[in-house]
Amino acid sequence: MSSNSSHQARAKRVDRIMAFSISTGGLLIIGAVLAMLLFILKESLPLFIPPQSRAAGTVQAPRSSGAWLDESGKTVVLASSTEGLKALRFPEGTPLSVPAGGPALPWRLATPLNPRGESLVISADGRLSLGRLAWSKPAGENDPAQWTLEPKWQDGGAVDSVPEVILHFRILEAGGLGGGSSLRILGLQQGALLWADSSLDAATPLTWKSIPLDPTLHPTAGLWSLDGNNLFVGTSEGRLLDLSPETGAISSSADFGEPIQSLGFVLGQSSILTGGAKGRLTAYQRVRVKEVFQLQAFHEFERLGGPVMGFQASQRDKRFLAWTRSEAVVDHLTTQRRMFSSKLDGPGFATLAPRGDLILQANEVTGALHLWTLDAPHPEVSFGLLWGKTHYEGYEKPEYVWQSTGGTDDFEPKFSLVPLIFGTFKGTLYAMLFAFPLAVLGALYTSQFATPRLKNSIKPIVEIMAALPSVVLGFLAGLVIAPLLEHMAVEVFIYPLVLFLLAMLIMPFWGRLPQPFRNGFGTGREVLWMLPVLILGVWVTSLAGPWLERVVMGGSYRVWLQSALGITYDQRNSVVVGFAMGFAVIPIIFTISEDALSSVPKSLTSASLACGASPWQTAWRIVLPTASPGIFSATMVGLGRAIGETMIVLMATGNTPIMDWSPFNGMRTLSANIAVEIPEAPLHGTLYRVLFLAAFLLFVFTFILNTVAELVRQRLRRRYESI
Amino acid sequence: MSRLAEHFRRGSSFVWLSGTLLAFCLAMILGLVGYLAAKGMGYFWPLPLVQVQTTSGPVLGEITGQEAARAEETAKLQFHVGNRDVFGQDFRWIPTAGLPAAEYPKDAVLIERLEYGPFIGRITSLSHEGQVVAAGPTALPEALNHLAEAGRLRRHIHAVEKGDVGDLNQRMERLRLARRKLEANSDAAGLQKLDAKVAELQTAYDQLQTSLEQSRTQAKAWTLALQAADGQTKDCPLGSIVRVIPANDMTFFSKLGVYLSRLWEFVADDPRESNTEGGIFPAIFGTVMMVLVMSVLVVPLGVITALYLREYAKQGWLVRAVRVAVNNLAGVPSIVFGVFGLGFFVYGVGGGIDKLFFPESLPSPTYGTGGILWASLTLALLTVPVVVVATEEALGAVARSQREASLAMGATKWQTLWNVVIPSATPGILTGLILAIARGAGEVAPLMLTGVVKLAPAMPLDGTFPFFHLDRKFMHLGFHIYDVGFQSPNSEAAKPMVFMTAFLLLVVVVVLNLFALNLRRKLRARLGGSTF
DSSP: OHHHHHHHHHHHHHHHHHHHHHHHHHHHHHHHHHHHHHHHHHHHGGGGOOOEEEEEEEEEOOOOSEEEEOTTSSEEEEEETTTEEEEEETTTOOEEOOOSOSSOSSOSEEOOOOTTOEEEEEOTTSEEEEEEOOEEOOTTOOOGGGOEEOOEEEEEEEBSSOOSEEEEEEEEEOOSTTOOEEEEEEEEETTEEEEEEEOSOTTSOBOOEEOOOOTTOOEEEEEEOTTSSOEEEEETTSEEEEEOTTTOOEEEEEEOSSOEEEEEEOTTSOEEEEEETTSOEEEEEEEEETTEEEEEEEEEEOOOSSOOOEEEEOSSSSEEEEEOSSEEEEEETTTOOEEEEEEOSSSEEEEEOTTSOEEEEEETTTOEEEEEEEEOSOTTOOHHHHHSOBOOTTOSSOBOOEEOOOSSTTOOOEEOSHHHHHHHHHHHHHHHHHHHHHHHHHHHHHHHTSOHHHHHHHHHHHHHHHHSOHHHHHHHIIIIIHHHHHHHHHHHHHHHHHHHHHHHHHHHHHHHSOHHHIIIIITTOHHHHHHHHHHHHHHHHHHHHHHHHHHTSTTOHHHHIIIIIOOOOOSSOHHHHHHHHHHHHHHHHHHHHHHHHHTSOHHHHHHHHHTTOOHHHHIIIIIHHHHHHHHHHHHHHHHHHHHHOOHHHHHHSOOOOOOOOOTTSOOOOHHHHHHHHGGGSOTTSHHHHHHHHHHHHHHHHHHHHHHHHHHHHHHHHHHHHHO | OHHHHHHHHHTHHHHHHHHHHHHHHHHHHHHHHHHHHHHHHHTTSOOOOEEEEETTEEEEEEEEEEEOOBTTBOOEEEEEOOOHHHHSOSEEEEEOTTOOOOBOOTTOEEEEESSSSOEEEEEEEEEETTEEEEEGGGHHHHHHHHHHHHHHHHHHHHHHIIIIIHHHHHHHHHHHHHHHHHHHHTOHHHHHHHHHHHHHHHHHHHHHHHHHHHHHHHHTSEEEEEEETTSOEEEEEGGGEEEEEOGGGOOHHHHHHHHHHHHHHHHHSOEETTTTEEOOHHHHHHHHHHHHHHHHHHHHHHHHHHHIIIIISOOSHHHHHHHHHHHHHTTSOHHHHHHHIIIIIIIIIIHHHHHHHOGGGTTSOSSSSOOHHHHHHHHHHHHHHHHHHHHHHHHHHSOHHHHHHHHHTTOOHHHHIIIIIHHHHHHHHHHHHHHHHHHHHHOOHHHHHHTBOSSOSSOSBOSSTTSBOTTSOBOOHHHHHHIIIIIOTTHHHHHHHHHHHHHHHHHHHHHHHHHHHHHHHHHHHHHOOOOO
16 A cells, blocks of 8 residues: 555656646747847847947147057057157057158148048158058057067158148058058148149159149148049038049039038048038039039938037048047948037047947147047947948949948948838739739639549648748759740740640530530539640640740840840749749648638538539639638748748749849849858858848848738638528 | 539539649649659669861760740750860750751760769870870770779778778867866876877878878879860879769679669768769768757657656646647747757757866857757657657547556556556557658758758767767758758759758658558557547
8 A cells, every 4th residue: 555655655756756847848839939039139130239339548748640550559659740650558558669761851741630540740951751550460469568669761852842731631541562652632721722743753853743722712722533543622612522633623623612621522522521610511423424423422321510620530441430539439431320520629620430339529728638438349330320321332322222231341231121122022922923823713613623532642732832942943943944034934834824725725625515525524623624735725825925935026036125125034034933932832831821711611512512603603703702811821821831932932043132123134032142142241240140130130030920811710600600 | 504503513523623623633642752753763874975067166965854845035045065164054955046067976984973973074185293104096905004003092081081080180179178277277297298199199180191192192093184176285183083974985784883883972972162073971960960869859858748648637728728729739840949949958958068068168169059959859859749749649549448457456657657558559659759750850940050051060979989979060952952042153063962861851751651641540550439
């Protein structure tokens, strides 16, 4: 008895343990599976975190006219006309050693250091020098005390006169072997523009050439274009000019609306930042509109409180720093977002570290240096950019563009999801156009007219269809159907018509056949009779197609499409995708529809037939409407499958993210885009997160579709039970 | 007119129309499967070698395609002329207009080589170490005599390279990692011991290399002098010849022999020429391994979930909602699972494992990169709904009387489940598993993100400790199709092979599916009731 009871106790204990572990296990698994959604969302959310900035310290330093921040933010180099270069450790403020040498002090003229650490100096003895700063850091060494500053000075020869200010200089790296670099300098002297060319050769003296310009224009700022052949000049009349330095001929101009105070480039040197004397901040670009180059204002930023004193561009992305006497801001070109803004306590200048993550402001009166850090991992993406039109560099107008990577480092990434969503829906639409009629009418036939034996052999065939791996379908679509369609597009398009005519023609002949024969062999077995008709259709089409192409389209349908409709034909196009993806979707719609149609209560159909309706009338007017929620639900599930299908689209289209409804070109879908791009996406980079966002969207789309389908189906099931 | 209207109204033609559409669907499926089968299975049959005289000289090859005349284009024949190293291209289109009658020269041979694809032409002579042994018509039989031996030697070299040399390399790599660890701990004695071991391995390695070098020279001893159709000559060592097929001088049975030997090579050999020739054994093996690991993972996940939902959870709207949600997961696109697998398993979990257990080999990742474990886990997640649905159905179908009988005898709930319910639900669970396997075997998109590669250097299962390498990348039939068909530079030559791979994948997936669905249908028939 006692052993029995201990046995029972053990059984109870096991029972409790199992109940507990299965419940927790089950809950955990369900939780984990549902947490997938949260994980994917979590990976994409940092895209929308606003930029964070923080004050990183203040240091007292001698007054200077320019500063260069190192990438690490641990050192700053100051340049001043009287004392030359000075290096400080940040944020302690302890001085670091600077090698002797360089142009003779005091400098008669010096440009502020740019983010690359370059400055042009005219020394006390009237010689031009180009200085480039660099820290030499032993590998793995993090202590700035162990670093050495290596300024490289290049002597550009004697200068015949010293202008009031140097507006801009550009280093032109010569191509080819042994090609040195040369320098183009733009200066301002008593309101007139001067320019000079220097081969950075100590022996050749520098001579200034003046630029003939309309005397009513008063230049205030200027920039060399990327190739050094053009000048962009801003005037106090508020005109931005694109002119040739040799002749002063103005090739295009734009009206800015207020006196231009300063000009600057964004990384890539094709967007011209324009700052007004009243704080207006606009980006211009030189873009070809209708075969003519124009200066076009394409981004407008939030106004600043006073005259914009200067710009500094990040060397990593499209953000830039602009400052006035009383504030410094960092804006992003593409998104026009203000990433950083800070009020200053006095007149001075500001500078941006090469990576754009550190901002230094120097007070000219007190000599205080303020440093801020700016943490913005994904500045190139904003909600508006993902969903709206954006005006990108080099584009005529705002557009939806997806182009995540380019050939150069200064490439502007374009992350609009709209072309991808468009592509997804385009592919889905063509697939449904093909699949829906075939699947629903096929299911109607199978459920209402086919004999039970036929029905039992149709269903396994459809199951085979459902089991076909999508990679096999995609392979066939890309390598067999696409070339075939290209070859016989006309035939493929008239084949359905031929089949329809044949099906309609057969009926009158069929009616003449004796009734017993019809009942014995025909009714319920029409499908089998139609199989040879399909082959007949192929034969008819193969005759009619070339004839049609010759007579109506003048020999070649591609030429005809191009000339008559203005459509170009791509080999891997939407028709191919529609066909292959339709093939994948048909069995899904077919199976669910067939279930719904077969489950329509017998009483309804019998009543209809008893009232004298023909079988087709019963099927069309009674069965189909009754089962329509089931067919709706089948369509939703099919849609879900088509939206998420990856391999077929990847293999059967050219994967170009264009927005065009034409059936003869391709598309890029959300899913194929993920498959194409995620292997190249750096972990936790912007592209990586945008692709996770795309995956999240796919998840949500399909989940909603499937849930709606399931709810509709459950409701229909209850309705059938109540009839 | 009224008869037509009446006819239209009663709609018998529409019955025919809907029948036509269905017939079209069925024809499409059967046509597709038949096309794949014919293209794939036909690939191994030796085709006759056809020689035609064109204006630019004689062309010798297999006829692999034709195009009818259309618009400005004339009718053309596609010749597989082979000899990629001589001609630069494998295929040529030749207009049929004005072409003289085709010849079938008896002395034409197709020689399958290890490199540059097949050679199509004639054998002029056979030499041994530079001395001509046989020339003219006697060269072929003589060459065939020595071919088997050369093949054995080649396989031996290959086995040594892959087995022994690979083994040594792996041990070296392990020692290198151990050295990094010891260096980090500055263990001088350990380092000395390690150096001795390295030296030992190095001598073994050198010995192996000398013997390999000997075998390699031996393999080059016999050479065939070959001549292409246009007269260009080429020497080919016997050791790099897989097969010599005098296609126009063969009986049906010798052709059958070639067919079977090619078929065997396809399923049992390693790929050559960046996957466009040879076999696909690693891809088959990788697919099977991945599916097996997935099955091991998916069954407990699915069964526990189903048990909870059906037997333990309090039935209410929440459980209904969870059930709908789990079912709907089956409709979530597979690429989404792939993205999750990449972000969570590969970078998240894998990266974590690397930091904890394999810091010595960082920054090169061990688990923090795609691998068979992560791919299988991802697919297990993808297929969990299938198993859950099937198991729930099976659990629900167990007769109430049986449960009640068991409970009335005093058995606890768990005892009833374990001894009564689960045994009778086993066929249903199995059905779910087979369906899951069929779905998993055909998926490619998530694998592309979680560990499948074009060419895996080593199998996930081999003779070196710990034998089963869950961190390794693997090859997969489906990815093989995508890669060879779409990413290969020579995809035209590889197309027949892709057809065969596709057919194989199709057969595996369809057979699994039909098997599972039949099982399910039988179960349902036993229980009765509608499926909707």
